[in-house]
């Protein structure tokens with residue numbers, strides 16, 4: 001079975017780890033292609049940093065800082081300290097020494113002319129994530145967030161500045177995936193979608209992770225027309241994000257922070273099935289009324305087994321809607 005997953009960072013990576021465990025136990029020969037968000041990418045200290053690709057790569061490759069959910073395990077911060085001693089920032093973005101090496105290799109290869117997709121493949125040769133990880137695009141796309149500031153009035157800041165430096169503490173007025181309109185899907189992206197047996201949206205951020213991937217022209221259309229089940233899992237549990245500030249970017253696109261509203265935001269043109277947490281069982285009716293098959297199951301990724309159970313439920317729902325479509 002060929003499974004395609006659209007993924008952001010932590011929510012995507014933890015789900016993927018469960019999915020890998022689930023298919024290893026059950027099906028045997030499933031192959032998983034991950035289309036990763038690159039809208040969070042940022043240039044720091046002359047280096048190209050791809051936080052979401054790296055979170056997926058480190059998590060599946062066994063190098064992640066487990067509690068934090070991003071960055072390397074056993075990290076040290078000598079380079080960051082030295083940079084600060086020179087007064088060189090930003091100091092709000094935590095790059096550790098081990099992590100720096102990844103960004104150095106990536107930047108060096110990009111400088112030599114390799115596209116990001118080839119660089120990602122090379123980095124994965126070390127980490128062996130057990131999935132094929134492809135960036136959504138080889139082109140530069142950068143998510144910017146429009147905010148109102150007391151000093152400068154209304155302005156757009158890089159997503160990382162909004163998320164990491166400002167902790168999304170002010171309302172987001174708009175989310176702009178800068179460069180998306182001109183971007184092309186990376187090699188292999190549309191092919192993987194066309195050849196997929198099932199397409200999954202993990203509980204990643206619907207706006208700045210999955211929304212950004214869908215903003216690359218051709219990807220949304222390819223998924224809608226793939227003719228295979230598309231099943232998503234809600235990142236919103238009990239009317240709040242499980243982790244992070246997704247409510248802030250959902251508000252910016254006029255979507256309530258509820259499991260049902262997120263399903264309706266994706267819409268029945270894209271989604272065939274949607275999983276909500278058991279605490280949101282009351283939402284299933286509204287989701288089904290919107291034309292999306294919905295089930296309530298536990299959606300907290302407390303460990304790999306819990307994430308694997310979620311993945312099995314998603315695959316089960318996919319088979320259920322596949323049967324329906326054919327009947």
Ligand code: GDP
Nearest residue numbers: 008009010011012203204205209241242243301
């Ligand atoms: P990011 O790029 O690191 O922000 O990661 P993603 O976009 O992939 O995922 C972020 C989303 O994951 C957040 O909106 C969280 O609500 C969601 N999330 C994190 N952990 C869990 C979990 O255990 N269960 C569910 N349902 N969602 C989760």
Ligand code: CA
Nearest residue numbers: 008009040052
């Ligand atoms: Ca991200």
